[in-house]
Amino acid sequence: RRTFIQGAAGIGALACIGQPVFAQTAEFTLKWANNIPATHPSTIRIREAADAIKKETNGRVDIQVFPNNQLGGDTDMLSQVRSGAIDIFPLSGLILQTLVPVAGINGLAFAFKDYPTVWAAMDGDLGTYIRGAIDKVNLHTFDKCLDNGYRNITTSTKPINTAADLKGFKIRVPVSPLWTSMFKAFGAAPTGINFSEVYSALQTKVVEGQENPLAIIEIAKLYEVQKYCSMTRHMWDGQWILANGKRWNSLPRDIQAVINKNVALAVEKQRDDIRRLDNSVEAQLKAKGMIFNDPDPKSFRETLSKAGFYQDWRKKFGDEAMSKLEKYSGKLA
Ligand code: X2X
Numbered sequence: 001r002r003t004f005i006q007g008a009a010g011i012g013a014l015a016c017i018g019q020p021v022f023a024q025t026a027e028f029t030l031k032w033a034n035n036i037p038a039t040h041p042s043t044i045r046i047r048e049a050a051d052a053i054k055k056e057t058n059g060r061v062d063i064q065v066f067p068n069n070q071l072g073g074d075t076d077m078l079s080q081v082r083s084g085a086i087d088i089f090p091l092s093g094l095i096l097q098t099l100v101p102v103a104g105i106n107g108l109a110f111a112f113k114d115y116p117t118v119w120a121a122m123d124g125d126l127g128t129y130i131r132g133a134i135d136k137v138n139l140h141t142f143d144k145c146l147d148n149g150y151r152n153i154t155t156s157t158k159p160i161n162t163a164a165d166l167k168g169f170k171i172r173v174p175v176s177p178l179w180t181s182m183f184k185a186f187g188a189a190p191t192g193i194n195f196s197e198v199y200s201a202l203q204t205k206v207v208e209g210q211e212n213p214l215a216i217i218e219i220a221k222l223y224e225v226q227k228y229c230s231m232t233r234h235m236w237d238g239q240w241i242l243a244n245g246k247r248w249n250s251l252p253r254d255i256q257a258v259i260n261k262n263v264a265l266a267v268e269k270q271r272d273d274i275r276r277l278d279n280s281v282e283a284q285l286k287a288k289g290m291i292f293n294d295p296d297p298k299s300f301r302e303t304l305s306k307a308g309f310y311q312d313w314r315k316k317f318g319d320e321a322m323s324k325l326e327k328y329s330g331k332l333a
Contacts, residue, residue: 026054026059026060026061026062027060027061028060028061028062028251028255029061029062029063029064030061030062030063030064030087030088030247031064031066031071031085031086031087031088032046032050032063032064032065032066032086032087032088032089033065033066033067033070033071033072033077033080033081033086033088033089034046034065034066034067034068034089034090034239035068035069035073035074035077035091035194035195035196036067036068036195036216036219036220037067037068037219037220038067038068039219040067040215040216040219040220041215041269041270041273041274041277042090042146042239042270043065043067043068044273045266045267045269045270045273046063046065046263046266047065048266048269049063049262049263049265049266050062050063050064050065052262052265053258053259053262056258056262057255057258060255061255061258061259063088063259069194069195069196071085071086072196073194073195073196073197074091074092074095074174074175074194074195074196075095075098075175075194076194077089077091078091078095078096078098078099081139081242081243081244082137082138082139082244083244084244084246084247086244087243087244087247087248088241088242088243088244089241089242089243090145090146090239090240090241090242091239091240091242092107092148092174092176092237092238092239092240093105093106093107093130093145093237093238093239093240094106094107094174094176094178094179094237095174095175095176096134096240096242097176097177097178098175098176098177099137100130100133100134100136100137101133101316101317102129102130102133102317102318102321103130103133103134103240104176104177104178105126105130105317105321105322105325106118106121106122106126106130106235106236106237106238106325107176107178107179107182107235107236107237108178108235108310108313108325108329108332109182109234109235109300109301109304109309110234110235110297110300110301110332111235111236111325111328111329111332112236112328112329113329115275117328117329118236118238119271120328121324121325121327121328121329122144122145122238123143123144124328125324125327126324126325126327126328127143127144127145129320129321129324130240131143131240134240134242135245138245138246139242139243139244139245140242140243140244140245140248140249141240141241141242141243142240142241142243142260142263142264142267143260143264144264144267144268145238145239145240145241145267146238146239146241146267146270146271147238147270147271147274147275148213148216148237148238148239148274149212149213149214149215149216149236149237149274149277149278150213150233150235150236150237150278151211151212151213151232151233151234151235151236151237152211152212152213152214152217152229152230152231152232152233152234153166153171153209153210153211153229153230153232153234154209154210154211154212154217154222154223154226154227154228154229154230154290155169155208155209155226155227155228155230156202156205156208156209156225156226156227156228157208157209157227157228158228159228159230159291159293160209160228160230160232160293160295161230161293161295162295162296162299162300163186163187163299163300163302163303164187164299166183166186166187166188167186167187167188168187168188168189169188169189169208169209170188170189170191170206170207170208170209171183171188171189171190171191171207171208171209171210171211172190172191172193172198172201172202172206172207172209172210173190173191173192173193173210173211174192174193174194174195175192175193175194176192178313179192180192181309181312181313182234182235182304182309184307185303185304185307185308185309186300186303186304186307187303187307191206191207193206193207195220198210198220198222199220199221199222199224199225202222202225202226203224203225209226210222210226211232211234213237213274213278214229214277214278214281214282214285215274215277215278215281217229217281217285218277218281218284218285223285223288223289223290226290227289227290227291228290228291228292228293229282229285229290229291229292229293230292230293230294230295231292231293231294231295232295232297232300233297234297234300241263241267305333310332310333311333314332
């Protein structure tokens with residue numbers, strides 16, 4: 001950790017580009033890393049929070065933000081936040097599932113009909129239950145998760161209109177048991193690939209398609225290597241903001257309070273940004289040549305039911321977790 005503090009010597013040099021200068025060297029330098037481009041609201045809002053935190057602590061806290069997989073892919077960054085090489089790292093609950101099985105539960109296909117339901121569940125007792133499970137692996141989780149969004153399928157080859165179009169379809173999914181099993185249940189051929197490798201996997205046609213929220217498809221320029229966007233909205237995905245437990249607990253209470261307050265503010269703004277993008281990006285992507293279609297969810301849900309997808313995951317997650325989810329989603333079968 002001492003080595004990070006050396007980096008704070010750079011603060012003085014920033015004075016020439018109009019950043020505030022703090023006479024003292026930061027007492028707490030925290031590395032914040034993510035898998036998302038610098039221009040995505042998840043990075044923009046956290047950078048704003050980092051600036052506010054620096055000001056409000058009179059320079060005692062310096063949060064350094066490393067976006068876009070600069071410090072590794074998700075699987076690697078998860079190890080790093082556990083070891084303390086990274087201090088704070090937002091990660092999809094479904095990817096965290098490899099370590100905390102129940103953290104994938106919000107990804108059960110078609111669980112949340114709309115955003116009010118998402119936030120009621122994730123900011124309510126489903127979220128509390130998941131955070132409790134994450135605590136047990138010595139990661140601190142901030143109260144509210146970031147929005148990633150409702151996910152849609154893009155392809156370079158054909159539109160996906162019904163579940164039958166996914167038969168044998170070579171699709172990238174994030175590295176997560178639930179994601180892999182969902183697309184296997186659709187009859188597709190899913191490959192688990194970290195987001196850091198997705199653009200090139202699509203470009204070199206290792207896979208024909210992938211699925212992500214519209215904001216990511218636009219900001220990570222996936223439209224350059226994909227032609228069709230099928231608005232399946234097959235799941236909602238968010239990112240839990242994880243901190244190394246030992247590091248977090250070692251911070252003084254007043255410092256934790258300033259960080260908590262500003263991260264919570266950043267999350268609120270980030271959620272608004274994503275909602276706005278979710279409504280506006282389709283037009284931009286169409287202008288760039290993507291072809292959109294709106295599939296009926298019915299064949300997708302039926303295919304999953306018939307394949308035993310919901311039943312299998314009900315067993316894995318257990319009745320207690322499922323009842324917390326189904327309070328919001330209604331019965332999933
Ligand atoms: O890896 C992905 O597809 C992404 C960027 O949506 C996640 O973080 C889960």
